[in-house]
Amino acid sequence: MSGSAPPPPAPSPGDLVHADRVHRRAYTDAALFDLEMERIFERGWVFVGAESEVPAPGDYKTATIGRVPVILSRDKDQGIVVLVNRCMHRGATVCREDYGNTSAFKCLYHGWTYKTSGDLIGVPFGGGYGKGWDKSAFSLRRAPHVGSYAGLVFASLTAVDVDLETHLGGARKYLDLMRDNSATGSLDVARVPERYVVEANWKLQLENVVDGYHPPFTHETAFEAIAREKGHNPATTSTQGSGARCATLGYGHGLLDYSDTDRGYSGKSSDSALAHHASLVERLGQERADEVSNADLQLLVFPNLFVQTGRQHLRVIRPVSVDRTEVYAHPYAVPGGPEDVNKAQLKAIAWWASAGGFGQPEDLEALAACQRGLAAPMAEWNYLGRGLHREVALSELETSGDVTDEVAQRGMYRRWIELMVEQS
Amino acid sequence: MTTDIDLEQARIFLDTEAALLDDQDFEGWLELFAPRCRYWLPISEGLDPEEELAIVNDDRATLDARVLRMRNPATYSQSPLSRTSRLIGNVLFDRAAPQVPGTVAVRARFTLAECRNRETRMYAGRLDHRLTRDELGAIRIVEKRVSLVNRDSALHCITFLW
Ligand code: FES
Ligand SMILES: [Fe+2]
Numbered sequence: 001m002s003g004s005a006p007p008p009p010a011p012s013p014g015d016l017v018h019a020d021r022v023h024r025r026a027y028t029d030a031a032l033f034d035l036e037m038e039r040i041f042e043r044g045w046v047f048v049g050a051e052s053e054v055p056a057p058g059d060y061k062t063a064t065i066g067r068v069p070v071i072l073s074r075d076k077d078q079g080i081v082v083l084v085n086r087c088m089h090r091g092a093t094v095c096r097e098d099y100g101n102t103s104a105f106k107c108l109y110h111g112w113t114y115k116t117s118g119d120l121i122g123v124p125f126g127g128g129y130g131k132g133w134d135k136s137a138f139s140l141r142r143a144p145h146v147g148s149y150a151g152l153v154f155a156s157l158t159a160v161d162v163d164l165e166t167h168l169g170g171a172r173k174y175l176d177l178m179r180d181n182s183a184t185g186s187l188d189v190a191r192v193p194e195r196y197v198v199e200a201n202w203k204l205q206l207e208n209v210v211d212g213y214h215p216p217f218t219h220e221t222a223f224e225a226i227a228r229e230k231g232h233n234p235a236t237t238s239t240q241g242s243g244a245r246c247a248t249l250g251y252g253h254g255l256l257d258y259s260d261t262d263r264g265y266s267g268k269s270s271d272s273a274l275a276h277h278a279s280l281v282e283r284l285g286q287e288r289a290d291e292v293s294n295a296d297l298q299l300l301v302f303p304n305l306f307v308q309t310g311r312q313h314l315r316v317i318r319p320v321s322v323d324r325t326e327v328y329a330h331p332y333a334v335p336g337g338p339e340d341v342n343k344a345q346l347k348a349i350a351w352w353a354s355a356g357g358f359g360q361p362e363d364l365e366a367l368a369a370c371q372r373g374l375a376a377p378m379a380e381w382n383y384l385g386r387g388l389h390r391e392v393a394l395s396e397l398e399t400s401g402d403v404t405d406e407v408a409q410r411g412m413y414r415r416w417i418e419l420m421v422e423q424s
Numbered sequence: 425m426t427t428d429i430d431l432e433q434a435r436i437f438l439d440t441e442a443a444l445l446d447d448q449d450f451e452g453w454l455e456l457f458a459p460r461c462r463y464w465l466p467i468s469e470g471l472d473p474e475e476e477l478a479i480v481n482d483d484r485a486t487l488d489a490r491v492l493r494m495r496n497p498a499t500y501s502q503s504p505l506s507r508t509s510r511l512i513g514n515v516l517f518d519r520a521a522p523q524v525p526g527t528v529a530v531r532a533r534f535t536l537a538e539c540r541n542r543e544t545r546m547y548a549g550r551l552d553h554r555l556t557r558d559e560l561g562a563i564r565i566v567e568k569r570v571s572l573v574n575r576d577s578a579l580h581c582i583t584f585l586w
Contacts (some may be wrong), residue, residue, distance in 0.1 A: 192468050192477045195578040221499040225489040326578040331477055346477050355579035356465060356480040358493065361501030364581050 010035050012256060013420035017413045019383030024374045027201040027382075033322035040303050041421050042068025045145070045154045045167045047305035047316060048072050048082055050189035050332075052151055058101045058116055061191075064318055065157055070143070071095050071105070075117040082143035082155040083118045094140070094152075098266075099191050118142050121210060148181040151186020152305070164249075168301070170249030170397035174257075178297040178309060180284055183336025189314065190346075195330040196355040200367035202303075202319035205327065206412060208363055209306040209315065210236060210254035210298060212246045212403035213386065218366050222358040237261040240404045246387075248411025250397035252302025258310065259296045259401075272338030279336065300408065302415055311352055312345040323371050329353045329360075386411045428554055429563060430436035433532045435515045437563045438553065441511050442534075445585050448497070450491045455586065458556060458564040463487050465570045465586065470552075494585070497586065511534040518552065527556045527566055538584060547579060549573050 010031035016023040019397045025032065046065045049072040057076035063068060069085035069128065071094075085093045087107040093113060094105040104121065106113045113122030118140035123129075143155035147164030149172070155166055169174065179185050198205050215237040216223065227233035237244060245262040245316070273293075280289035299307045301331060306315040318326040331349045333342035352359035374382075387405025392398050401407040429437075437456075444453040445453070465479040473481045482490060497503045514533040521529035532551045537544060554567040570586040 126500065188475060194477065195576065197578045197580050199580075216502070221493045221496045224496075225493060228489065229485065254560070343474070346474070347481050350478045350481040351486065354479050356582045361581040361583045362499070365500040393544070395477075 004205050007031055017417050020388055021381040021383050022413055024380055027374050030322045037066040044069040044160060045156050045164055048153050048155050050151055051133050051148060051153060052186060052188045053191055058103060061099050062095055069093055073116045078117045080153060080391050081117055082146050084141035088138040089231055114140050150175045167251055169251040171253040171301050174297050174299050177292050181292045182334050188333040190331045193330040194354040195328050198325040198367050199363055200371040201322055202317055204367045204370050205317055205325050207409045209298045210256050210408035212256045218362045219359055225358055240402055242403060244403035245400050246405050246407045247398055248408050249398040252412050252415030254300040256298040261296050266317055272340050276338045311348045313349045429528050438512045438515060438532055442512050446508050449465045450494050450585060454491050456565050460566055460569045462515050467575050470507040470569060470571050495585055501581045501583045506538045508536055508538050510534050529554050547572055
């Protein structure tokens with residue numbers, strides 16, 4: 001039997017993205033997906049987890065950076081480190097739990113044992129490797145760059161072109177609003193997430209979380225349910241000219257900003273919310289406190305983190321293959337924030353952002369439909385030109401437009417090109 | 425109010441409930457619930473939906489809204505509707521469940537096949553019903569908990585009714 005034909009080469013990324021359009025092969029080509037994992041996820045800054053998920057020495061969480069299994073580990077001496085979850089003997093993952101606390105990671109295969117900093121400390125049956133064998137060369141591989149901002153931990157497995165603060169770019173301004181809302185300066189992220197499958201390319205999922213154009217259509221019946229309960233249909237604040245906006249924040253990050261509208265989600269006028277606001281005024285002064293309380297944000301931190309303040313949760317986007325993505329949606333509590341609001345998030349996230357919810361399932365359906373339609377070779381381009389003629393540069397990093405415009409998506413692909421072409 | 429529900433009655437009730445769902449008589453199914461009720465799918469321990477994140481956590485109002493939404497073709501995740509077929513078995517009184525006056529706790533196992541858009545998925549898990557009788561003597565659901573064996577996996581759309 002003859003061998004199968006070699007897979008076709010990946011298309012050249014530079015040919016797939018223009019200012020207002022993206023080629024279908026960017027979403028459908030398996031070889032290109034591999035290249036993305038290498039150039040975007042296994043290089044550059046990627047979100048790994050929140051410090052609050054591993055609060056005590058010895059705490060750990062397993063995650064992935066692109067295709068690479070990693071451990072977010074809080075070592076008692078070295079603090080937070082990100083380890084490649086791969087035994088340096090013969091490859092087994094040394095940590096097989098989602099979360100836990102341990103003094104060491106012991107491999108299940110031949111018992112090699114690593115400290116929570118990754119150092120190899122135990123190899124069963126001494127003398128098996130001869131004299132002068134250097135154990136230290138067999139420490140778990142560690143992400144060379146780890147940084148944290150507002151309690152969110154990011155890492156890079158190889159090189160970075162910029163430091164974390166620079167990378168976060170215009171997103172920092174909005175992360176700061178979330179940080180300042182918290183008495184501890186970070187968010188208390190739950191260890192149990194909603195987990196769901198998107199039968200679509202990861203970039204379609206990214207485009208979707210900052211897509212302010214689709215909600216009145218895709219989520220029509222969810223909005224009707226809200227309208228029946230609260231007497232206010234969110235569709236009215238998710239339309240052109242509502243005052244909400246879509247922005248790109250540099251480095252691929254994107255934003256839907258509903259702060260100047262009242263979506264009626266947050267219960268800002270409850271007694272406990274007012275008390276929280278009063279404490280913010282004390283801590284931050286009136287002007288900043290108003291800004292913080294008023295924030296109603298949906299923030300994409302490229303390439304794999306999404307934070308929503310209206311329903312308090314963050315989502316980690318996990319590319320699996322060219323046409324399959326998984327999302328983990330973790331509710332968070334705001335330390336010092338109103339307790340009833342913090343507690344209500346559990347129900348709110350189940351209601352919207354779960355596989356059985358009133359919101360997410362329609363997005364899953366829409367994204368799967370896009371992936372199916374993109375199989376058509378005679379229609380080559382996805383058109384992302386909405387609002388290109390009316391977007392406004394607000395600062396060096398931030399360009400903003402109407403909430404229904406595709407400003408954030410265009411920004412995403414500018415960064416995509418930088419990472420896929422210019423730095424390769 | 426009496427809670428005389430024997431195991432045979434509980435078994436028939438669960439089978440009847442399953443038939444309503446598989447026949448897509450969602451409104452008829454909704455009538456089986458008490459005016460104050462809980463319908464939920466846990467992700468983790470399945471102890472208290474107020475304290476832990478769940479996949480679904482409905483009270484009567486959200487359950488009403490859920491059923492209403494099923495009938496709207498603009499609910500794209502259920503348009504077309506899922507076809508389902510489920511088998512309920514191993515029905516037992518749950519002696520380990522907390523005693524709540526006026527109710528009985530019934531545990532069971534289920535397997536369910538779902539087909540939508542010509543894609544079929546299999547589900548299985550445990551059912552926990554807390555049942556009562558209303559003033560007319562009809563059996564009503566106070567709480568229904570559906571614990572999937574794959575509850576902590578990344579799930580496809582599961583907006584059909586369990
Ligand atoms: S593979 Fe880990 S000890 Fe052998
Ligand atoms: Fe959506």
